Amino acid sequence: MSLKPIGVVVSGSSPVNVPIHVYKGCENLVKEDAFVVIKDEEKNTEYFGVIRSLRMNDPLLNQNMRSSIIDNPELAKHGKEVVFETMNVRVLGVLKPDGQLEPPRQPPTPRSQVYLVETPGDVNLKLETGLVLGKHKFSGLEIPLKPDALKYHIGIVGATGTGKSRLVVALINEVLEKTDWKVLVFDHSGQDYKDYFENHVVNASSIIQDHEMIYDYLKREISVKDVAEDALYISLLLYILHEGNVEKFISDTDKKGKKPSELSQELNKLPELLENTDIEEKLKNTQWKADKLGKLVAEVLRSISQAKASTMNRLSVSISLQKDFFKSLNERKITARDILEKLNKDKKVVIDLSSVKQEERRYIVYSILRKIWEEIDTKKQPVKILVVIDEAHNYATSKPSVDMIERTAREGRKWGLGLVLASQRFIDFSTDIRNNINTFFFSKLQTPGDLENLEGILDLGGIEYDDIAILATREFYFAGYGNPLKYPVLIEVKEVWPRKNQ
Ligand SMILES: Nc1ncnc2c1ncn2[C@@H]1O[C@H](COP(=O)(O)OP(=O)(O)OP(=O)(O)O)[C@@H](O)[C@H]1O
Ligand SMILES: [Mg+2]
Structure with missing residues (x-):
């Protein structure tokens, strides 16, 4: 493997941040985020790192000092050879002979050479195996996710x-x-x-909607309040527990002399029933009918409050208007x-x-x-x-x-x-x-x-x-x-x- 030297460590390196001067002619090779190896012969150590903060410099053109180029633009063509590039290498670790990385504890020695990692074979790096989602952009090295x-x-x-x-x-x-x-x-x-x-x-x-979801939807759509909210919630549970077979609670609603007792008994049992029932299974078998639920809600409302007939009617009609919604519920099976x-x-x-x-x-x-x-x-x-x-x-x-x-x-x-x-x-x-x-x-x-x-x-x-x-x-x-x-x-x-x- 012949690595390409691209620069040299200059003064002021720390164990993790290493300032580098880029060799003349290598400016086109170095790229932000590319990997490098620093070979420190003094310490007999190889550092693996990534390029950061590339900068082009011109010692004759200080940003804050007047230069003669502003009066004579053609002068810019002269002295181009003094331009140089710097970069920082952020050290990712010290390369061990077995390909593992160790945290760096000492700064690389100035004048050490820096080499570009262009292919995975350029560096003996053995990362833990893991999930490979892609490769490092410039070297092609795989960096697996743990x-x-x-x-x-x-x-x-x-x-x-x-x-x-x-x-x-x-x-x-x-x-x-x-x-x-x-x-x-x-x-x-x-x-x-x-x-x-x-x-x-x-x-x-x-996907079957659960009763909370059906309740929230209806509450929003027909804007119920106060005790009607409770009536809606209770009716939904009742409806689901009986898989829609709730006729017995509403069958004689329209007649005089109805039997509210069956409903109130059922309401008393509700907490216990809920405890012992697999609601999800019931939901699977529930056949939704907007009219029927509407009537049940009116009936429950009557049973738990002193609601006026007009309130109950309004509620019942609003629910029966949600036909499409209930149709979609009937199509849900999962x-x-x-x-x-x-x-x-x-x-x-x-x-x-x-x-x-x-x-x-x-x-x-x-x-x-x-x-x-x-x-x-x-x-x-x-x-x-x-x-x-x-x-x-x-x-x-x-x-x-x-x-x-x-x-x-x-x-x-x-x-x-x-x-x-x-x-x-x-x-x-x-x-x-x-x-x-x-x-x-x-x-x-x-x-x-x-x-x-x-x-x-x-x-x-x-x-x-x-x-x-x-x-x-x-x-x-x-x-x-x-x-x-x-x-x-x-x-x-x-x-x-x-x-x-x-
Ligand atoms: N890994 C890939 N392989 C092949 N093509 C890709 C890849 N990643 C992105 N593309 C291309 O870019 C397009 C957008 O990708 P994708 O749908 O993943 O972007 P997104 O970030 O999820 O966008 P949005 O925020 O709009 O959902 C894809 O349709 C595909 O043409
Ligand atoms: Mg997307």
């Missing part, structure tokens, strides 16, 4: 089109191939994952439990959220995560599930999904429940979520504020907004716990194409 980092959560941040979703696909493929983890994907757009996991997609509009069973069997499930409204998407994320936590709380065993939420800013800020994402961010590591949150706007995540993500991939960002936020959690090693502004598609800085170099490095994500395009 599998252990999955449970400490991963953030993928970048402006639109930077390649976040493809990076996630690369990650999922590696996780499925190299670990015993399962992957559950919440696909916000419905476009990003279905081509890769074709037979594993569940449409959100076929429960959160079914999804987890499928996940255990197939190892991967993609939930296409695009077919339902925004509020419902958040509910679905919430209810499936809640189901996973229910399982953890009862079995107290690690689940080894990686939960991917794409376009996560839609979920990591608003209720109810944010609550479950926060819990997962805080406690997931103990139970092997990891998050991958991909987003254009990381700044919107709740603090609790942000502070619990330990590995990041970030590219061009939407706002400088996003970088400041990252700076609060990560050692960015001097990467500035201007550095990331120039990144191309597929280029991400890889930083944080999962990075074996423990310092942000620039990777190019491997190519990922849907099968039909290959």
Whole structure:
């Protein structure tokens, strides 16, 4: 292996920051974020590092001193040979003969030569094996993600089109191939994952909504208040517990001399019934009829309050107008439990959220995560599930999904429940979520504020907004716990194409 010398260590190096003068003629070879080896013959030590802060200098053209060139522009052509380039090498470690890196404890000796790492074979670096998402941009070295980092959560941040979703696909493929983890994907757009996991997609509009969700929806749509709210809630539970067979409570509503006793008895039993019933199973079998529910709500309202007939009528009619909503409920057949069973069997499930409204998407994320936590709380065993939420800013800020994402961010590591949150706007995540993500991939960002936020959690090693502004598609800085170099490095994500395009 013949390494290319590109510069020399100058005065003032520290164990981690080494100022370098670049050799004449090598200016086109050195690039920000490229890897180098510093060979210190005095200390018989090799340092491995990354180039930062390239600067071109001209000792004759001090920025703050008047130069004769401003009067005679043609003079600029003279004395060009005095221009020189400097850079800093941020040392990532001392290379040991076995290819391991050790933390640097001594500065490299000035006058040591610096060599460019152009191919993986140029350096004897043996990083731990792990999940390979791409290669270092300039050397082609693979920098594998530590599998252990999955449970400490991963953030993928970048402006639109930077390649976040493809990076996630690369990650999922590696996780499925190299670990015993399962992957559950919440696909916000419905476009990003279905081509890769074709037979594993569940449409959100076929997922059964639980009673809380139905209640919230109806409450909003028909704007009920006070005791009518309670009547609606109770009626929904009653309706579900009887799988829609509630005629006996409403059959003679219109006649004089009705028998409210059956209903009030039932209402008294409700808490006990709820305790002993598998609501999810009941929901599966419930046939929704808007008219019937409307009548039941009126009946319950009468039973628990002194409501006027006109109030009851209004409520009953408003509910019966929600025919389309109830029709859609009847078409839903999959429960959160079914999804987890499928996940255990197939190892991967993609939930296409695009077919339902925004509020419902958040509910679905919430209810499936809640189901996973229910399982953890009862079995107290690690689940080894990686939960991917794409376009996560839609979920990591608003209720109810944010609550479950926060819990997962805080406690997931103990139970092997990891998050991958991909987003254009990381700044919107709740603090609790942000502070619990330990590995990041970030590219061009939407706002400088996003970088400041990252700076609060990560050692960015001097990467500035201007550095990331120039990144191309597929280029991400890889930083944080999962990075074996423990310092942000620039990777190019491997190519990922849907099968039909290959
Ligand atoms: N790893 C990759 N391999 C091949 N093409 C890629 C890769 N990454 C990005 N691209 C190209 O860039 C486009 C955008 O990528 P992607 O959809 O992953 O971006 P994104 O950051 O998720 O964007 P958005 O924020 O809009 O969801 C892709 O359609 C593809 O053409
Ligand atoms: Mg995307």
